[in-house]
Amino acid sequence: MKYYSTNGNAPIADLQKAVVKGLAEDRGLYMPEEIYTLPKSFINDMPSMKFQDIAYNVAQNFFGDDVDGDALQDIVYDTLSFDCPVVKVTENIYALELFHGPTLAFKDVGARFMARLLGYFLRRSGSLGQGSSADLGGSVCGCATATNSTVNVLVATSGDTGSAVANGFLGVEGIHVYVLYPKGKVSPIQECQFTTLGKNITAIEVDGVFDDCQALVKSAFMDEELNKHMRLTSANSINVARFLPQAFYYFNAYARMKSLTSDIVMCVPSGNFGNICSALFGHEMGLPIKRFIAANNANDVFFNYLQTGKYEPKASVQTLANAMDVGDPSNFARILNLYSKNNALTPEATHHRITNLISGATYSDEQIKETMRQCYSETGYVLDPHGACGFRALQEGLREGEVGVFCETAHPAKFKEKVDDILGIDIEIPARLRAFMEGKKQSVELSKDFADFKAYLMNQ
Numbered sequence: 108m109k110y111y112s113t114n115g116n117a118p119i120a121d122l123q124k125a126v127v128k129g130l131a132e133d134r135g136l137y138m139p140e141e142i143y144t145l146p147k148s149f150i151n152d153m154p155s156m157k158f159q160d161i162a163y164n165v166a167q168n169f170f171g172d173d174v175d176g177d178a179l180q181d182i183v184y185d186t187l188s189f190d191c192p193v194v195k196v197t198e199n200i201y202a203l204e205l206f207h208g209p210t211l212a213f214k215d216v217g218a219r220f221m222a223r224l225l226g227y228f229l230r231r232s233g234s235l236g237q238g239s240s241a242d243l244g245g246s247v248c249g250c251a252t253a254t255n256s257t258v259n260v261l262v263a264t265s266g267d268t269g270s271a272v273a274n275g276f277l278g279v280e281g282i283h284v285y286v287l288y289p290k291g292k293v294s295p296i297q298e299c300q301f302t303t304l305g306k307n308i309t310a311i312e313v314d315g316v317f318d319d320c321q322a323l324v325k326s327a328f329m330d331e332e333l334n335k336h337m338r339l340t341s342a343n344s345i346n347v348a349r350f351l352p353q354a355f356y357y358f359n360a361y362a363r364m365k366s367l368t369s370d371i372v373m374c375v376p377s378g379n380f381g382n383i384c385s386a387l388f389g390h391e392m393g394l395p396i397k398r399f400i401a402a403n404n405a406n407d408v409f410f411n412y413l414q415t416g417k418y419e420p421k422a423s424v425q426t427l428a429n430a431m432d433v434g435d436p437s438n439f440a441r442i443l444n445l446y447s448k449n450n451a452l453t454p455e456a457t458h459h460r461i462t463n464l465i466s467g468a469t470y471s472d473e474q475i476k477e478t479m480r481q482c483y484s485e486t487g488y489v490l491d492p493h494g495a496c497g498f499r500a501l502q503e504g505l506r507e508g509e510v511g512v513f514c515e516t517a518h519p520a521k522f523k524e525k526v527d528d529i530l531g532i533d534i535e536i537p538a539r540l541r542a543f544m545e546g547k548k549q550s551v552e553l554s555k556d557f558a559d560f561k562a563y564l565m566n567q
């Protein structure tokens with residue numbers, strides 16, 4: 108499969124290059140040149156298949172040209188070491204629980220898949236253990252490739268991404284991960300999920316804010332000397348290997364729901380719009396979801412686009428559902444590109460196609476709290492603040508005869524203080540989350556100066 112850039116100004120890439128580079132040279136997002144439709148027979152057979160086999164078929168459809176079948180099967184099976192069950196909440200609303208992975212959030216799926224795929228490329232290009240400078244592409248700056256064979260993933264995090272990426276890459280041979288996070292600005296539960304791992308994961312505690320961490324990572328990719336010294340790559344959520352695999356659980360959810368109805372509405376609590384984008388790719392592949400709802404918190408840029416046809420990014424505002432605090436969702440470019448058929452359609456025609464398939468909703472913190480309380484008292488189901496946006500959007504938006512499925516994107520215990528406070532309960536922390544909290548914190552403390560960060564990396 109060939110991948111082009113949404114900005115239309117970068118060379119076509121193969122899968123390996125798209126995965127290693129993440130972002131195209133023109134800063135656009137990679138898009139597959141074709142999305143193959145899955146056979147009807149497969150769609151019909153899905154209810155009798157298990158999750159991993161459904162996922163493997165979907166993966167074949169996307170990655171089959173570029174990854175050897177047995178290897179791809181191993182990657183998929185190894186990624187999906189946990190289930191993504193659909194759970195009934197009310198008569199016509201179901202939760203697609205995406206929090207049964209290692210860090211209790213949906214980002215585990217994409218991060219685990221990407222780590223394994225990158226490991227596969229490293230092995231295939233023979234750069235493991237031989238110190239050869241196989242052609243794995245370079246970092247964003249396109250500088251000379253370093254001769255040391257280890258690939259170093261740099262990731263800046265305000266909390267959840269760092270834990271999913273660190274745990275996804277944990278123990279993957281040939282890859283070292285540096286997680287940069289703002290000192291004192293992530294919750295203790297989040298912090299322990301990437302500072303207690305050891306092995307090939309290094310946590311770097313930056314004396315600054317999230318933007319400083321992000322700036323350090325960007326400067327590192329641009330620094331020629333550093334890129335000669337070590338191979339750098341990112342595990343950003345716009346990476347095709349991180350966002351496409353999320354389609355797996357939408358197919359599985361459909362398979363589990365099919366006997367109930369043919370009118371399934373899929374509702375995705377959205378921030379950067381990567382998760383819903385993978386569902387839309389699934390739809391393009393023939394997944395018979397009737398329509399989609401993008402549920403937002405007070406950050407309503409997409410919602411406004413649906414109303415007006417104008418996309419006007421703005422600064423994000425802080426909310427209870429903080430993983431969705433995004434004022435300029437990066438995957439919006441992918442959605443536009445998909446429905447404009449790579450800019451072949453006019454903005455009006457594109458908007459029309461999008462609003463025919465996707466509707467939106469936006470909720471204040473007050474509404475999120477109210478929804479969590481109401482759902483808990485009426486059904487006993489504990490929503491997290493992100494899932495609450497999805498649940499409410501279905502409550503308000505479902506039409507006669509439709510059944511709604513919303514993504515529960517994270518386990519409520521990840522936000523224990525907020526959830527306990529809102530619901531007046533003492534939510535139990537799952538054992539695998541407690542295990543992180545008992546681990547010993549290991550981190551490297553650095554200032555927010557790039558010179559310090561560079562000196563540290565030059566010594567590795």
Ligand SMILES: *Cc1c(COP(=O)(O)O)cnc(C)c1O
Nearest residue numbers: 377378379380381382430516517
């Ligand atoms: C990342 C995240 C989201 C938003 O997902 P996008 O793919 O960025 O739209 C929603 N909920 C939780 C818990 C998340 O961690």
